[in-house]
Amino acid sequence: MITLSDVRAAATVIAPHVVRTPLLPFGRGWLKPENLQPVGAFKLRGALNALARLENRANGVVAYSSGNHAQAVAFAARLHGVPAVIVMPDNTPPVKVEATRALGAEVHVVGITERVERAQALVAERGAALIPPFDHPDVIAGQGTIGLEIVEDLPDVGVVVVPMSGGGLISGVATAVKSLRPDVRVVGAEPALAADIAESLARGELVRWDPFRRAETVADALRDEPSELTWSHISKYVDDVVTVSEDEIHRAMTDLVRRARLVAEPSGAVAVAAAAKLGEGVAVVSGGNVDPALLARLLAA
Amino acid sequence: MITLSDVRAAATVIAPHVVRTPLLPFGRGWLKPENLQPVGAFKLRGALNALARLENRANGVVAYSSGNHAQAVAFAARLHGVPAVIVMPDNTPPVKVEATRALGAEVHVVGITERVERAQALVAERGAALIPPFDHPDVIAGQGTIGLEIVEDLPDVGVVVVPMSGGGLISGVATAVKSLRPDVRVVGAEPALAADIAESLARGELVRWDPFRRAETVADALRDEPSELTWSHISKYVDDVVTVSEDEIHRAMTDLVRRARLVAEPSGAVAVAAAAKLGEGVAVVSGGNVDPALLARLLAA
Known part of the structure; x- marks a missing residue:
């Protein structure tokens, strides 16, 4: 498993090349807009760290x-x-x-x-x-830099809400946040249609859903499943899971446009939808590479 | 006229209440996304400073x-x-x-x-x-904090592109930028349909357009005209003006959604359209309060 010092080392490596995203006030919580990274997603952090350390x-x-x-x-x-x-x-x-x-x-x-x-x-x-998408310690440590930044910018943070799929993002963020501030609640967010991790945490063991079943959600970046490595971080650090419906995902996308002036892809809005249900928390907006036609349809509705 | 120290004082006053917006790489230039402020526009900076100093x-x-x-x-x-x-x-x-x-x-x-x-x-x-929208030194000094942040984050900045209407934003930004770095080019951006400042600078005197003429642009926040106070800053500091067509404004709005995952209102995209014509520069995205139906139509087209 990765440690806080792995995440700190990653932060130094990637700092010159990533956007230091601000926290944006949003309702009773905050947004961490990783959709503003150059490629439109948090994935740049892990890829940069993994590549730099090869x-x-x-x-x-x-x-x-x-x-x-x-x-x-x-x-x-x-x-x-x-x-x-x-x-x-x-x-x-x-x-x-x-x-x-x-x-x-x-x-x-x-x-x-x-x-x-x-x-x-x-x-x-x-x-x-x-360079695997999530099943690698350097990738996880890179994503964890988001957790460092949240704690640095909002020292009295209470809840952090992070989307889950393969689990690389939440593994890194949870490691950073819990190591610095064990009292902060780390909540995973999943589409109800791809809630394999919610079921795994409820059962206390990694449950695998059929890939075709997970593929039903509009959140196309959240159709993966954890590896043994990410599951070990998730089962240790994640306090709770909030699942959201497809309608709630769509509503979060239009809320982000109207109230935060941000474009999120469906997967990028899942933690925002979950935080709305909680009524609090820093929600990681993980990505913004949405089909413009889908966004147009949602905004016109 | 305001000075750099007025802008520095404003920065201290407003810092706890505004988002420290990052610079986002965009094409061969950068974006300063003021649409991410809590009310969706840079206007918060000037209003906060003016109110705090009452x-x-x-x-x-x-x-x-x-x-x-x-x-x-x-x-x-x-x-x-x-x-x-x-x-x-x-x-x-x-x-x-x-x-x-x-x-x-x-x-x-x-x-x-x-x-x-x-x-x-x-x-x-x-x-x-x-509290007037632009014709006040405290309002202008508040908007100028954007210029301080640009120079701080990008010490080798070459060109700053700022939308113009009443002129409060560019007066503040230009004062800050030119005081710190006289070699930086400050370029104003206007819709061609409301290009009264372009004409004024060309003639060397403040020219007034009929308000009904200025109202023809889709950029509804850029239909105002300078006061004597803002004109004195503009005529001293602004190096050049780039005017943009209505089509170029619309294209900049969809480019911002697709390539920067940002929602801009038409006025907020004018400097981005101008920077695209220049092929360089930090463009201030001044606001993001767009009618969702307009954005939907542009994205569907």
Whole structure:
């Protein structure tokens, strides 16, 4: 498991390259707007830390992702002058494929079942290093820098609300927050349609949901499930889970536009929806890469 | 005219109550997202400074505005426990009237030609103090704190792009920036349909456009004109003006959603549109209180 000093070290490494996002007052709580990072998501923090700490990166890095991790790794690699290959499933929206290419990455589009295999083949062929989306201590430590910043900016914080999927974000944030301030409540937020971690915490053991079941939520970045590594952090640190409906996610997205002037993707609004139900807390707005047509429909409704 | 020390003093006064907005990388330039302030606009800075510096505020404050200044004064007054009366013209969207009332202000809705008279009558009746939207040194000094922050966060800044209307924002920002760094170019941004300051600077004297002519731009917060006080700052400090078309304003709004995950009102996107034409610069995103239906139409197009 990672420690506070891993997170502090990550903060030093990534500081020159990430936005120091402010806390924004919102209702009776606060927002931590990670959608304002250069690639539009917190993922940049973990990718930057992982890449910076690679011992041998001359042969480049490989990642598989259809989402924000793809652009985060491409961005971090370009920054460090390292070649990046991103394997994306063939159901990835073309706009995301183009955005990843525009960051200088070599993109391989493959059938969804082949993506891990292809990534591993690329690692073997090229001697490149794989940067996983969440199942790595350096990635988790990078995401944890968000927790450091929250405690620094709001010393009397009471509740922190963090979206959960693979669990990298909440593992890092919870480690930082609980190490500094054990009295702060760390609450995970999940779509009710992908609430496998809520069920796991209720049962006291990691429960796996069918991927097709988890895929039903509009929150497309929250359809993953924890690894053993992230589960060990979650089961140790997370106090509670709040699940939210699809309607509550949509309402949080329009609330963010109207009241915070922020664009969030569905997954990025899940913690905001959960904090609204709690009536308090710092909600991490994890990402803002939404299909403009979806946002237009929600705003017109 | 105000000085750098007025701006520094304002920064100390308002710091506890405003968001320290970060600079966000955007294309080849940067954004200063003042739409993230609690009332959704930079206006909070000037209103807070003016109210804090009032010697006799026990009888409350009065402002006339249909826009962001109304909510800024209401917010600042509530914060200081001072009664606020806001006079709004009867063509103000009901949602803005409600938002101002929700901040605890007493709102008087009057015919557009009566608003100044009514505000002055309220000042006389109640012994309250008028907080003008831009024509006051304390208001200008408050807005100038944005300039201090830009130079602090980006010491090698080359160009700062600021929207112009009554001129309070650019007067303050230019005073701060030019006092600290005379080599930085301060560029004003105006809608081509309300480019009275561009014409004034070209002629070397303050030119007044018919208000009905200025009202044609979609940038409804940029339909005002400078006072003698703001003109004296503008004519001294502003290096250049870039005017933008209505289409360029709309395109900047959708670019901000897609590439910066920020919601800007039309006026708030004018400096972004101008910076895009320059190909560089820190653009001040001045406000984000947009009609959601307009944003939906632009995103769906």
